[in-house]
Amino acid sequence: MKNRLKVLRAERDWSQADLAERLEVSRQSVNAIETGKFDPSLPLAFKLARLFGLRIEEIFLDEESSESTS
């Protein structure tokens, strides 16, 4: 699933390791989510949203929804 994690992380000047530490997961997990190779569970997605002060849909892009509206 496409997402804006890399941009949000860069805005805060956080490395993948910094974000991983805040989420209490491995850096490998952050990388897999960021590159869209692994979709996080709802609890982890909410944790990300809380951390960035955003809603889940502002971080993760619903490609099917954006395709149907275009």
Next chain:
Amino acid sequence: MFCSIKSAAQRRFVRTCWMSGGLVAVLAVAAAAAFRLWHLKGLPAYPVAVLPALPILWVLIETGRYLAIEKDEFQRNLLVQCLLGGIGGTLAVTTVWGYMEDFARAPRLDLIWVYPIFWLFVGIAMPVVYRRYR
């Protein structure tokens, strides 16, 4: 086991695997010695014969416990995929070998090999799974 240890749960799991490997070796030698010394037969032979299998059962339980306590869902997902590779590989080898035993008179494959075959396939699956997320 893992490319690099990342959590307390992983450290515990890897430690268990190593300790279990050592225990299997020690208990297998002890059981063999007991059978040689006392020529165990019948009912008393069963508990002694089972001894080397106990650490193996311990690892299976610890595998389940690791999957239950690991907080990192991505790491859990990696291990589950590797375990599925192990299960698939073991089922494939034992099924094919079973038919070869039945129809082609292939040498008998002792059930004791099922567990090492399982972990062999887990080990084979590991780099494949990890490469997918690199």
